[in-house]
Amino acid sequence: MSLFFKLNKNFLCSKDQRENIVRCILLMTSILFVFATSVGAQTHTIVPEDYFSLRLATEVALSPDGKYIAYSLASWDENQNTRKSDLWVVSTDKRLSERLSKRLTFDQAGERHLQWSSDSQSIYCLANRKRGGDAEPYNGTTQVWQVGITGNQIHPITRKRGGLADYAYDPVTETVYYQLNDTTRDQDEFAHLRKKYTSVEYGHGVRTTSTIHQLSLKNWREQKIIDDQRFIREFSVAPGGERIAMITAFDDTVIRSEGGSRVDVWSKTTGNIVTPPTACYREKAASPHAWLQTLAWSPDGTKFAFCAVFDAYPAEIVIGSIADSQWSTGLMPRPDEIHVQGYGSPIQWFDDDHLLFCLEKEGTVTPVLSAGSSIIPIVSAELKNNVVYGVHASAKTKQLTMILSTNTAFADIFVSDIAKKALPTKLTDINPQTSDWKLPKVSHIRWNAVDGSKPGGILELPYGWDGKTKLPLVVAIHGGPTTATKVDVLLDPHNARGYFTAAGYAVLCPNYRGSTGYGDKYLTDLVGRENDVEVKDIIAGIQHLIKEGIVDPNRIGVAGWSNGGYLTNCLITLKDSPIKFKAASSGAGIMDTCAEWGFNDEPAYPRVFKKGHPWEQPDLYRKTSPVFDLANVTTPTIIHVGGNDVRCPPGHSQMLYRALKEYLHVPCEWITYTGEPHGLSKLNNRRAKMEWDLAWFDKYLKNAK
Numbered sequence: 001m002s003l004f005f006k007l008n009k010n011f012l013c014s015k016d017q018r019e020n021i022v023r024c025i026l027l028m029t030s031i032l033f034v035f036a037t038s039v040g041a042q043t044h045t046i047v048p049e050d051y052f053s054l055r056l057a058t059e060v061a062l063s064p065d066g067k068y069i070a071y072s073l074a075s076w077d078e079n080q081n082t083r084k085s086d087l088w089v090v091s092t093d094k095r096l097s098e099r100l101s102k103r104l105t106f107d108q109a110g111e112r113h114l115q116w117s118s119d120s121q122s123i124y125c126l127a128n129r130k131r132g133g134d135a136e137p138y139n140g141t142t143q144v145w146q147v148g149i150t151g152n153q154i155h156p157i158t159r160k161r162g163g164l165a166d167y168a169y170d171p172v173t174e175t176v177y178y179q180l181n182d183t184t185r186d187q188d189e190f191a192h193l194r195k196k197y198t199s200v201e202y203g204h205g206v207r208t209t210s211t212i213h214q215l216s217l218k219n220w221r222e223q224k225i226i227d228d229q230r231f232i233r234e235f236s237v238a239p240g241g242e243r244i245a246m247i248t249a250f251d252d253t254v255i256r257s258e259g260g261s262r263v264d265v266w267s268k269t270t271g272n273i274v275t276p277p278t279a280c281y282r283e284k285a286a287s288p289h290a291w292l293q294t295l296a297w298s299p300d301g302t303k304f305a306f307c308a309v310f311d312a313y314p315a316e317i318v319i320g321s322i323a324d325s326q327w328s329t330g331l332m333p334r335p336d337e338i339h340v341q342g343y344g345s346p347i348q349w350f351d352d353d354h355l356l357f358c359l360e361k362e363g364t365v366t367p368v369l370s371a372g373s374s375i376i377p378i379v380s381a382e383l384k385n386n387v388v389y390g391v392h393a394s395a396k397t398k399q400l401t402m403i404l405s406t407n408t409a410f411a412d413i414f415v416s417d418i419a420k421k422a423l424p425t426k427l428t429d430i431n432p433q434t435s436d437w438k439l440p441k442v443s444h445i446r447w448n449a450v451d452g453s454k455p456g457g458i459l460e461l462p463y464g465w466d467g468k469t470k471l472p473l474v475v476a477i478h479g480g481p482t483t484a485t486k487v488d489v490l491l492d493p494h495n496a497r498g499y500f501t502a503a504g505y506a507v508l509c510p511n512y513r514g515s516t517g518y519g520d521k522y523l524t525d526l527v528g529r530e531n532d533v534e535v536k537d538i539i540a541g542i543q544h545l546i547k548e549g550i551v552d553p554n555r556i557g558v559a560g561w562s563n564g565g566y567l568t569n570c571l572i573t574l575k576d577s578p579i580k581f582k583a584a585s586s587g588a589g590i591m592d593t594c595a596e597w598g599f600n601d602e603p604a605y606p607r608v609f610k611k612g613h614p615w616e617q618p619d620l621y622r623k624t625s626p627v628f629d630l631a632n633v634t635t636p637t638i639i640h641v642g643g644n645d646v647r648c649p650p651g652h653s654q655m656l657y658r659a660l661k662e663y664l665h666v667p668c669e670w671i672t673y674t675g676e677p678h679g680l681s682k683l684n685n686r687r688a689k690m691e692w693d694l695a696w697f698d699k700y701l702k703n704a705k
Helices: 002-010 015-038 048-053 191-196 254-260 432-436 520-524 533-547 563-572 593-599 604-610 618-623 626-632 650-664 683-702
Strands: 056-062 068-077 082-091 101-103 112-116 122-130 139-148 154-156 166-170 175-185 206-216 222-226 231-237 243-249 262-267 291-297 303-309 316-323 326-331 355-361 364-371 374-377 386-394 399-406 412-417 441-446 456-461 471-477 506-511 551-561 581-587 637-642 668-673
Touching (some): 056 112, 068 112, 068 412, 082 122, 243 254, 243 291, 243 303, 316 355, 471 563, 471 683, 506 533, 551 563, 563 626, 593 650, 604 618, 668 683
Parallel strands (some): 471 506, 471 551, 551 581
Antiparallel strands (some): 112 122, 231 243, 243 262
């Protein structure tokens, strides 16, 4: 008050000018306060246990009136040994007093697929609520729930026996649509035997199919509207319920999905299902084996969009439109240097002409709008090193909400004004405990490859590194390979991020050729060249850090999961390698690409990269298989794999372990995580992996002489 009085008395200026001066002083005061309280306050050294204190926002939804943002917030539960989410809401008002988040549910029922009611007073979602007993909806099955923004009203909308698979809410007609799955036995001369002997598993003849039902929230009448004897992987309802788009396949297997799924459209008027042309994402695409996901309808219900995600090729957005009762489909125009983020990328029609999606470039992920062949930025150009994990926008309120992280802070909920393209406003402080953490220095770097290419990647350096002492290096290799490591602060048990730098290591996360975000040619250069060009890119990155004086050439290790585990196997089996790896962590890694084609759940993957089946490209399958070069291994290796991993089956890990332990007598350890799939889901297993890796690398790498 005294500051304002002095300004009012001594400055010869208008009231508006005085208020602006006050705002500037208050802003500078707040900046100085933040600076004073943050600089020098980093006192906590990150340890593996800190990972389980992190909460993760997984989904955001902006209310129709633009006043609130609903989000799912996942946290770890020691007793349940897993991570589950609850539903939260935060005001979009910029005043600090109204920026605090409010938790609406407290039972970690896994709220997801958030959709606001038309009056902005409640949120519909899927959840698995369990309160004892065997009766729905409180027996842990998946049901649709309605949660009021006060948090006092949590009502079940469905009570379907066995639970449902998915749902959609149409605010125009106040209708909930839901999907049920069931088992279908195909009718042939052996059907009676399959019906008789149900305790065994069949390769085919018994499959999962889906039905779609509608439930009016006005009179609570239910009706089955779609039963096409196909499996529905995803569906989306056009406003008003006139049409439903569905990603369908013959059954629920991956082998059917990656090459045999399609988009079907049901019409309320005719009751018929049609299949718009598939050529642009199947037979005429760079690869016919696309994963289809993220269906979205335009507000007028005449256009739909979805993402076709390819192994080895850039993801594409497919747009379908209807005119004169005829559907047409085509790819959204995309420059070669613009990559649509794949695998879960959000897609939303902003209005009838503009499509919201996220583009990926050199380790960053940014939301944009497309209009014809134009890509329109909608966030401030000043926003650097940002990675967006979730996004939702409103044409009515001109607002954009994001789950956004940077290279200096963990992810939080932000909101911005699309019209002004202003810097987004941070609305939450999801992980306040990290304010004193000694976070690594995270940056994007480029280096020169032997063939003149310029690979890139993420470099993590320990907090407070003096810039002179040469560091031990862990090369942390991402999976995919058609993805990339992002330039944000992250703790990742699978890919060695965060906790190794805290222990004094430098960490290089190479986005080798075949990675997204560096242009089409960079991505497709890996086809037919696995265990070759990307290995050379990684080695060149290590040599670059050695030349720069950052790392100790005698203390270098490698770690990765999935394709990162495969590349770890490639690097330690490399003959006459210019890099001597002192330690390795091979997570869910492939050893034999022919066995990969035969045993894993996505056989199209090796077919795409090897340009055919094993009998069509036997030399290429052999060249890409590290098993034939196992005699070259001298690196002490710890091996991790999920016991129920069907993507990279445990037999590959057993093969590596058998060679090292029984025949080559190389120090090794083989850890199978009982019951786990391709990724580790249990708290204790993620903890075990981090602690085992650190102990292993400390012994064989960090303390090596």
